[in-house]
Amino acid sequence: MNKRLLSGIHLLQGDEACAEGAMAAGCDLFAGYPITPATEVSERLSWRLFDVGGIFVQGADELDSLTIVIGAACGGWKAMTATSGNGICLMQECIGYAAITETPCVIVDVQRAGPGTGVATKTMQGDVYQVRYGSNADYSIIALVPDSPQEMFDLTLEAFNLSEIYRVPTFILADEIVGHMREKVVIPEKVSVVERRKPKVPPKDFIPFKVNSDTDVPPMPAFGEGYRMPVSGLTHTETGSPSTSYEVQKALVERLCNKVEKKVDDLTRIETAFMEDAEVLVLSYGSTARAARRAVIRARKDGIKAGYLRLITLWPFPDPYLKRVVSEGPRAIIVPEMNVGKMVREVERAVGGKAEVISFPKPGVELHRPDEIYNLIRRVR
């Protein structure tokens, strides 16, 4: 029996399903610090990992935790941390470090109401920029947004795979509702797991950060494999030597961004319904989408040509996809989100005036109700 993969049908909390996704993906180490509403991920992995020979470690804080994760990843392991937005604040320096050193890691943010301590037990989608732009200067990350415990499993598994393929910090941008709700979770008999790409050449021929024409992602040996890896957060050349030259800086920063941004179509995950003849689209993500879906179904029953579009990949932002969508004719796009209206700016930028974009923000604690979204659809149509 595969102790890592709990194949079958379960009733799981989102945070627990996230832990199972990590187990399925081959996570070797989890480091985390207790924080509401993400603590359940830690609790579950503390015994699940131990039972398969992995390691759970409780960090001295969130910064300590992500740092341990990156160290373990350099040692050749798959590693993850989970926290809430306040913990992401502390992790920011290491998010940038993981980005520049191209160290695969998965970071789960079960968002709660903020700013500051906010309301620990209530939901919000306030960290959408924090995970994208929080560390200093320029880099790219991947962020996936689950709307159910099932997706907490599916997307955590996928986050590990993407993190290994692209060598970038990959986020699960959950929220308190998704993290704490219990639903049916189906864990399949078999899952697809990506292993880290290792160099094919012997150490003497290996150039640590050199890429060839078909990929922007260099292979990554682990410490202890004889490659004498010079891993550094300093701007570095292909050989890993520190450099202050403009050319080196330009090449590195462009590659760190392009290796993700240029693959936006490959990375775009979207769920849609009623799109064919839709005149008013509701574009949402995460737990907000659950209310949006209900509102759109109700609108359709009333004969309103409403469409439903859920972003599963939040970063890189699916510009090309949205451009195609607006060219097919929706007049208006309603963007409900649990913050002051953040992703709506990305939507506005992507559609470039081809459709009216209407923000429907609620700044946390309380979810959007389906009738609120439904009423807005009626007003807009």
Place this chain on the structure above:
Amino acid sequence: MKLVHPLMKYVRPGAISTATCTGCGDGIIAQAVLRAIDELELNIDDFVFVSGIGCAGWIPSPFFNADTLHTTHGRPIAFATGVKLARPDREVVVISGDGDLAAIGGNHLIHAARRNIGMTVICANNGIYGMTGGQVAPTTPLGLKTTTTPYGNVERAFDLCALTDAAGASYVARWTTYHARGLTRSVKKALTKRGFSFIEVISQCPLQYGRRTGVGNAVAMMKGYKENSLSVKKAASLSEEELKNKIIVGELVDKDMPELTEQIEKLRRIHE
């Protein structure tokens, strides 16, 4: 005949220029570490060297021709913890400065000592922020005028050895750069210990400390270390008053306690 430094074999090809100033103590520390490895006839490929930000962070990175991890400021011990947990068979050595390990990274230092994780931490303690131009550090002596304590430092200096001892380290030693042989001996000892080892090296920063504070150049600073230091044995018979402003050098802690990764494996066997 071309003369080659006997430790050059451990230096990464192409890594020639250093970040250190003339007279810096970092070179002595680098040599002590490499000499210890050489004398113990260990394989450098079995090592992972982890360092932070600041001058001492450049001691192993990128110069040691081994796996090196040059990290964010203050975090090398936390990174090293991850490395050690993933690869307990590796010899993990952290080399960094006092600002890195004791100020911004102080929490990681005490927790690594508490966990007694198998790694050697070597702290180059120059008592100042050298790289940024001579600001006060938590290791700066009381009263010293620095670029951020223009009227004198009013905060007491950290005793890093007492701190790591109290936090639970298996091995603690203090040396100065004057005591290169004693330092090498202690590095050798630390490398053979199973648990958490901490070595403080009082080290000269001739520019930002020596010149700015008027203590003098590298030679004068090292002479000062020689004159002001006492062995642990000798210090034991002296009063607190007599030990004021003295540097106590030698092994301060040497005990065997359960190491973290071994404890994890033990627990695993019990539950199998």
